[in-house]
Amino acid sequence: xxxxxxxxxxxGCRACPRLVEWREGVAGTKAAFRGEEYxxxxxxxxxxxxxxxxxxxxxxxxxxxxxxxxxxxxxxxGDFLFRVLHEVGLASQPTSTAIGDGLELYGTRLVSxxxxxxxxxxxxxxxxxxxxxxxxxxxxxxxxTLRSIVVLGAFGWQALxxxxxxxxxxxxxxxxxxxxxxxxxxxxxxxxxCYHVSPRNVQTGLLTHxxxxxxxxxxxxxxxx
Ligand code: SF4
Numbered sequence: 154x155x156x157x158x159x160x161x162x163x164x165g166c167r168a169c170p171r172l173v174e175w176r177e178g179v180a181g182t183k184a185a186f187r188g189e190e191y192x193x194x195x196x197x198x199x200x201x202x203x204x205x206x207x208x209x210x211x212x213x214x215x216x217x218x219x220x221x222x223x224x225x226x227x228x229x230x231g232d233f234l235f236r237v238l239h240e241v242g243l244a245s246q247p248t249s250t251a252i253g254d255g256l257e258l259y260g261t262r263l264v265s266x267x268x269x270x271x272x273x274x275x276x277x278x279x280x281x282x283x284x285x286x287x288x289x290x291x292x293x294x295x296x297x298t299l300r301s302i303v304v305l306g307a308f309g310w311q312a313l314x315x316x317x318x319x320x321x322x323x324x325x326x327x328x329x330x331x332x333x334x335x336x337x338x339x340x341x342x343x344x345x346x347c348y349h350v351s352p353r354n355v356q357t358g359l360l361t362h363x364x365x366x367x368x369x370x371x372x373x374x375x376x377x378x
Pocket of ligand 1: 166167169172195267269280284
């Protein structure tokens with residue numbers, strides 16, 4: 154199937170009972186968004202089908218992508234990420250508020266190893282493994298053009314490497330550990346580790362705008378070469 158068909162299929166997935174209950178039950182429970190209709194389903198990837206760069210996050214947030222239906226849209230992590238993507242030339246605008254806001258991504262596809270919002274942003278290993286098939290199929294569809302992947306955080310790193318290994322990319326054994334600034338070269342694909350753009354990492358100063366922009370500039374230089 155095509156990427157558009159994959160997006161439609163993933164949006165109807167109900168394979169993880171705990172996450173189905175949470176993604177639907179949490180809708181409308183935050184005062185700021187009371188009365189708003191939530192997406193409350195799995196969130197498909199966002200960005201063009203011929204992307205050269207993929208960004209692998211963690212999972213949708215309860216009142217961000219689980220509300221808006223678009224990856225990283227409508228929460229502080231996304232506000233931070235889209236400012237960086239716009240600065241480095243990968244997004245048409247620095248803000249992302251809702252589907253239909255005019256935002257376009259250039260050569261970049263945002264994907265998440267777990268597609269449903271989990272309680273406390275913590276999917277279980279079993280949920281990560283259940284969702285793996287969606288990530289695997291999406292990366293296989295992107296493979297003809299894909300040249301680099303930015304991984305936001307250790308969870309995404311641990312979810313991604315087995316998928317790449319199973320798809321035939323030469324992932325070393327034992328698998329390299331996640332680190333900010335780590336770069337893995339797997340044949341014609343380069344993987345860049347970056348701390349997650351969560352408010353906690355940003356507010357504590359662990360991660361700065363410049364650090365993330367530097368990772369994306371390095372990843373973009375691969376796709377341009
Ligand atoms: Fe399906 Fe993934 Fe959501 Fe589980 S987390 S219900 S596998 S889309």
